[in-house]
Amino acid sequence: MIMLSGAIACSVAVSVLLKLARRFQLQVAQSVLVNYVVASALVLYLLKPPFSDAPHLLEHWPLLAALGLLLPSVFLVMAAAVDRAGIARSDAAQRLSLVLPLLAAFLLFGETADAGKLLGLGLAILALLGLIHREEAATRLGKSGLLLLPAVWAGYGVIDICFKQMAKTGARFPVILLACFLLAGCFLALWLILRKTRWHLPSLAGGVLLGLFNFGNIYAYIRAHQDMPENPALVFTAMNIGVIVLGSLSGILLFRERLTRVNLAGILLAGLAIVLLIPV
Template sequence: MFYIFLSILCSVAVAVLLKLFNRYSIDSLQAIIINYPTALILSYLFFKPDLQIVGQHSNLLPEYTILALLLLSLFYFISRSITYSGMVITAVAQRLSLLIPVLAAFILFGEQLNPIKIAGLLTGFLAIILSLPYTKNEDGNKKASVFFPLIVFSGTGVIDVLFNRLAQNKEVPFTTALSTVFGIAMFLGFIVLAYLFTTGKSKFSLKTAIGGLLLGSFNFFSIIFYLKALHLESTKPSVIFSALDVGVITLGSIVGFFIFSEKLSLRNKLGILVAIISIIIFSFA
């Protein structure tokens, strides 16, 4: 479990960085884009991907490109969700996204739902309802501040489904496919940066570049430690999945509540508890 603990630390560190970007006036979008060349360089050092295999399966490039676009945009929405809804709510939204692959397997691929999965789905959706933050508008009316967490929830779930498809493809190793996605995300991100720089809508900032390097490093190592944990505990993947999700929610809640003084209602706290229960239920499914 040592590697899963390291993966949890890196995952929460990514959220902490995104939280600090807003505090220290660091351009989140620029840092997120710089995160991808960092992740790509590290993937070449650790994964040593074979690009010839990718060239032989060019039919997969559209899928890689869609995934790269989703990763770029979702990372930005995660940063907005952390800014406006907090680390805790965002962590719950991300980790409960496992509901979407389960529903996709049932709706799209005809997989049967057993009582345990049904219980996990019901408690998961209840956790989402309880966890969503409520704020007051300027006119004093209550309105659910749900947009960013729901985007994070749905976007992460769709990405999980696409990553599962990549993992099931035996012709291209998952690490090679992942490195390719990082490369495409970097290319697309650089196009966005070029537009922002040439139009004067953004300027290069050294502290933002450093933030992007740190973001890419923690993001990459959260993945590699997770893969190492799966490799060592290959017969117990459900234990790894649930340990990671529960760990990120728990540590993220501790950091958000005690370090960043995020305010949570009793309903939100109950939602976090129900989310952990839902994840544990799925570990038995």
């Protein structure tokens, strides 16, 4: 349970750092770039990817290209959502992204949908609607900001589908993960260079901390599954609901985020939907 608790804490810590970025006037894109440098170094140190598998990377180029573009793009969308919509709603929207891989399993890969899964999908849609509900006096979302939470939901859902395909590569997973992080960093660096970015040292330093927590989330979650191989549903459920609960508490207690009753109902529905959607 230590690894699982660590994964939950690191996931929420990433959101807290993104929330603090505006306060400390950090350039989030620069921090995200350094995050991928740190994550790549930690993959090399902790996962020790077998470079003998590197020649096979070209076999997976569509997956690598998709993740290389999506990872930094969705990270920046998540940062904007945390800033505009708050940690509680953004974390819940991210965790509800599990709906898209399930829909893909039902519609594209021939998996059978039972009554519980269909009910879970319905509740997840209601939860997302509850999360994006706004009252002008209670939130800074605005018309454009209203699109951020669905974008987080859709973006992380597509990334999850890509990671599930990556997991099928078996022993090649570490080297493919490293390639994805390196590509994400290269794409983001190229974008920043084309924009003639003026580099900001505090933002680059903040990226080191962001990278530690971001990779800590991934590594601890993988280790939690390895430590409890007989209880994947427990790990899956505890991770998702734990992030929603801790994220909500962090937003309310640390940043005085104001949630409407409909938002709170959406968060509760998100937890119930996750319980119904867990793999049996």
